Amino acid sequence: MKKRTGSIWAGILALTMALALMGCGGSSARGAGESTAPPEQEAAKTQEDKEADESKTEPSAAPEDGEGERGGNGSGVLVVYFSRTGEQYEVGVIEEGNTAIVAQMIGEAAGADLFEILPADDHYPETYEELTEVAKDEQRKKARPAYAGEVPDLTPYQTVFIGSPVWWGDWPMIMYSFFEDHAEDLAGKTLIPFSTHEGSGLAGFDRKLSSACPESTVGEGLAVRGYDAQNDREAVRSRVESWVLSMGF
C-alpha cells in the first residue's frame, strides 16, 4: 500500500468529522463515522470491517419504474458519472478513472447511455495530495463548480445511475452542481447511486442524493473499491452485473 503523509488528512479530518456528525442526524444506514472516513483512516480498518462496509452497500431494491423498457438505446436508462485520472490513492497514476470503469460496466450491463460530468475549467490537480486540498477547499466553501458539455435531455430516462468517487466522505461538490441544476428534471425518476472509494463505501451517497433530489426515488447503491476497479476488473464486472440484474435490467 502506498504510504501517505497522514498530517493533512489527520488535521482536517477532525473538523470534517465534527461537521459531519452535526449534519448527519441518526438515519444513516452506515453510521455516523462512515461518511467522514478518508482513505488514510480507512486503511487502518480490519479486513472484517471492510467486508462489513461493502456488504452494507449490496443492492436489494429494484426501481419501480421502467415499464418494461429495457436494453440498448432508448432503454430509458442513463449513467451519469464523474471520475478523475492522474494520481489516485493506492493505484498510482491511472489513465482510466476508477469510477469511469464502473460506469462503463453499468452501461454495458443495463444497455444504458452514458454522460460524463467534466469540469468546465479543469482546475483539479493531477497529483493526489494537491487534489485532496482543492477538493477539501471546495467542500468547505460548499462550492458548486461548473461542468462542461451539454447535459442530455433527461426526459426519456426513467432510471439514472449516478456515480463518482467519494471525496472527503461525500459526493464531490461538482456532483451537487449537477443535482441542483437538474433536481426538477430528475423528479419522478429512479436514481441509483454508486461510488468508488478506498474504505468509505457508499459514504451516505444515497441519503445525500435523496436530500438533493427530494422528488426522485433513490434506489440502493453499489460501492466499489477503486483499487479493485483498476486491478480486479472481472470480479467487479461480475458484482456490477449481479447488481444490475437484481434490479430487473
Ligand SMILES: Cc1cc2nc3c(=O)[nH]c(=O)nc-3n(C[C@H](O)[C@H](O)[C@H](O)COP(=O)(O)O)c2cc1C
Ligand atoms: C480528493 C479526494 C478525497 C478522497 N476522499 C476519500 C474518502 O473520504 N473516503 C474514501 O474511501 N476514499 C477517498 N478518496 C479515494 C477515492 O474515492 C478513490 O480513489 C476513487 O476510486 C477515485 O475514483 P476516480 O478515479 O473515479 O476519481 C479520495 C480521493 C480524493 C482524490
